Amino acid sequence: MKKIPTLFKRDNGLPNNPVMNEVNPGCEWVLAGEGIATHKWDGTCCMIKEGAMFKRYDAKKGKTPPDGFIPAQEPDPITGHWPGWLEVTGKPEDKYFVEGMKHASAGGILPDGTYELIGPKVNSNKDGVSEHTLIAHGNSAYNDFPRTFEGIRSFLETFKGEGVVFHHPDGRMCKIKRRDFGFKW
Secondary structure (H helix, E strand, C coil): CCCEEEEECCCCCCCCCCEEEECCCCCCCHCCCCCCEEEECCCEEEEEEEEEEEEEEEEECCCCCCCEEECCCCCCCCCCCCCCEEECCCCCHHHHHHHHHHHHHHHCCCCCCEECCCCCCCCHCCCCHHHHEEEECCEEEEEECCCCCCHHHHHHHHHHCCEEECCCCCCCEEEEEEHCCCCCC
């Protein structure tokens, strides 16, 4: 999965770089009412492909990725971030991925796609779930989601979640999080 752009540009002159009322190029479709808004889970990204599970890995600038690294895109020329995938092998560091897959599949096979691993030992479990599980990306749609800067800001101010990911029918995506407006999560 490629890095998903933030809907609005950041004000780099302020602490914590909050967003400002200016759309990032290529994300204008959101304010035009295209695509759907979905819940952004606060976990870690993974992928199921042909029955195998892969965890997201970011080969940071200057680091050589480990053997088996599958790039999701070219390295970012500015930040050097290079997102990709590593297969989940069952090693101790993969424990929660394995638990999440078992819980989500209930003995069956999960369809190919990207998922969010959430649970008690993932990112402080801000979503408050009792077991490690996988949530398919793009579920939990918000049908009447606001499409203005102020409307989105107002929605996220009281929202019980990390944020929202917008999905366009042609595959484009962008995101906006509570913290982009300075709201704690």
